[in-house]
Amino acid sequence: MKTATVAAFLIVTWILIYGSPFAGEQPKVGHYYNSPELILPMTFAHLDHTSVECIDCHHNYVDDTGGDSCMHCHVTNVEVWPLLEEQFHDLCRGCHEDLAAKGEAGGPPRQCIACHVADQIP
Amino acid sequence: MHALTLFIGVIWLIAFLDSPSMGGGWVWDANNALGLAALAGMLYLTIPGGARRNVRAHQTLGYAVLAIVLLHALWFLLDDGVAREFITPNAPLYMWTGITGLVLLAVLVFLAEMPARQRVHDGFSAFRKWHQALATAAIAGSIHHIIASGFYFQTKFQAVLLIGLAIAVIFGRGIWTKARWSPHTTPAKFLVTCVIASAVFTGIRNLVL
Secondary structure: OOHHHHHHHHHHHHHHOOOOOOOOOOOOOEEEOOOOOEOOOOOOOOHHHOOOOHHOOHHHHHHOOOOHHHHHHHOOOOOOHHHHHHHHHHHHHHHHHHHOOOOOOOOOOOHHHHOOOOOOOO | OOOHHHHHHHHHHHOOOOOOOOOHHHHHHHHHHHHHHHHHHHHHOOOOOOOOHHHHHHHHHHHHHHHHHHHHHHHHHHHOOOOHHHOOOOOOOOHHHHHHHHHHHHHHHHHHHOOOOHOOOOOOOHHHHHHHHHHHHHHHHHHHHHOOOOOOOOOHHHHHHHHHHHHHHHHHHHHHHHHOOOOOOOHHHHHHHHHHHHHHHHHHHHHHO
């Protein structure tokens, strides 16, 4: 077991440096959307969300708190930026989880790699 | 009823009290079920065996529980390319409490072996005091990791029940001794129980509901 534990820690070190050899796509952290710190890429396919009311996500349509793309404020505004992870996990993952809890198909509720890839679909 | 089965059953019951149909996919749920079964194993290991305790069996079961926890961690890291971000300094607190629980469990297991135990502790009473304290800290870290990650135990009611179970097991040692539920499961039986319980957990989340 000691050997297995040492092997496990070596595997973790390898994954930290080079990533998983089995996971397929390996997203790279970067200054996406001009973020002040390194963040993971995110994807959002509008075409997959046509059944969702626009206002459910685009709060600025009614509260007049911003314009341009979501990331324009959520990454560059100094008050909003620290909440990026919490807000988008709550919004995206929370909605997927609510649908899953009802037994409805609603997109990936938890797998990180399902969302943290570069945008590919409009 | 066997105490290990009871603990797994109670944890499963609490997990299914809210949103029983919410699954994260086969791989996600199976791996998390293994993590929850490992928590049951950690609770099981805290049951006092009294004079009838088989120390060697307790030690080997500790290795089996550690193996399941390592499998739980490595599976995520190997399966999901993003998971490694959750073991970096930027990781959320619940990941660090989980990692702390794993490290403490490894320390518990390896430092309980002779001659390491004799090198670290002055006597058996000092060893036992530290062993119990570290075990409590490892369980506390694991429970925070489970609750704060907020998937299967999202409601306060579930959190209170899970914490209550751990408190009852850790601090109700006299009850377990009187019930003569001394731990005697072998590593092989524990591993088989983990696999079966994980399959049931995953099946219910992804097939039944």
